[in-house]
Amino acid sequence: MSTAVTTEPPPAAPPRTRPATPAQLDWLAAELPHWRAAGLLDDQTATRILAGYHPSRRFSLASLLLVLGACFVGVGIIWLVASNLDQLPPLTRFIVVSAFWLALLAGGEALAGRREHGGPIPSPVVGAVRIMAALAFGAVVMQAAQSLQVPAYEPQLLAWWGLGALVHAYAVRAAGPLVIGLLSLASWLVWQVSWDSPDALTVLLVLFSAGGVAASVAAVHATRLGTSFRGFSGAWREIGALLSLGALFVAALPFVTADDFSWSTTVVAVLVAAGLAMVASTAFATDNARLEPALALVVAVVGVLLVLWEFGSDLGADFDTGNQVGLEGWAHAAFGVVAYVAAAGWFAVLGVLRDSRRLTFLATAALVVFTTTQAFSVFAAIIQGAWLFLLLGLVFAGTGWLADRARRQLARSLADDAQGAVR
Known part of the structure; x- marks a missing residue:
């Protein structure tokens, strides 16, 4: 007499949850009882909705350290290129720097592929590696300029660096290289036009x-x-x-x-x-x-x-x-x-x-800098000493109060418009 062997099905993989800030989770937890009271969903559905998110801060300490580390590594590579690495011939230096850039470029996309099939908690490592790749491309541009006997103070080097970073950003749809590219192009523009225009x-x-x-x-x-x-x-x-x-x-x-x-x-x-x-x-x-x-x-x-x-x-x-x-x-x-x-x-x-x-x-920072500059360059002609600082403090406090009042009024208006659209 044969006995049937029953095997239990493998445990189902836990569903992937989406990140949300603590403030967003608090808002969602406060809104769910109102939705249940309105009959829009039952208790089981509300529990499943809340369980579909995990707390995560938009910019954690780990993200800050990774971004800072990526920036320091990228600047260090550019610094090494700027010091010419005299121990190596120009062609070897260019090959080494290019290989390092390509390794970072490929490594970032390999990590991105793993993240897409990985766990539910996103990692900022991919963004940090992509930032390092964008900065390393600047080292490649500068090393190529040195090999071609182009002076390092030429503004056009920043333009090529920025364009390469933009291509990288749009090819992989990454924000880090985009920021590097836009900052490089803006720096090139200011430098170039100030250089050429009297x-x-x-x-x-x-x-x-x-x-x-x-x-x-x-x-x-x-x-x-x-x-x-x-x-x-x-x-x-x-x-x-x-x-x-x-x-x-x-x-x-x-x-x-x-x-x-x-x-x-x-x-x-x-x-x-x-x-x-x-x-x-x-x-x-x-x-x-x-x-x-x-x-x-x-x-x-x-x-x-x-x-x-x-x-x-x-x-x-x-x-x-x-x-x-x-x-x-x-x-x-x-x-x-x-x-x-x-x-x-x-x-x-x-x-x-x-x-x-x-x-x-x-x-806000631009307004503070401008107000300070105007106070010391214009209003200091008739208002001096402690009175100038007193007036400047009152201007800052008044501007901050008006800005906060306008911000809260705008946020309240947007919230009212959103509620009206739902109704």
């Missing part, structure tokens, strides 16, 4: 145009390129805000004038390209994303007006020599302060709308 207005026109192009690219990424590239809009938006606010900062200084400005083919080409990018993004973007390039254009126009206001006057010399500043000088300073506060406020509000704390922090 006048301030040309530099500002190029920087304003670049800020508008970045805002246009961000708007297209946010609405037209699908979910896979939607996360890239944040980096483009932040670099555009940095360029626009930086250019407006310089334009508002009293000693920046339009002296020695002359139209050139480069300036005209840059303005035309920026205009076409803004028009195209405004046409293709949807919802309120099309406002971003338009308001970047408004910031640029205001900055140019601030520079042209002093055309042919000696207002900047008055500030440099400490002479008494007239009514025109105070009007210019007041207009510059109001314009910069409005521009920084817009980018801070945009950070709230796009859920970007980095953009809000960038706008």
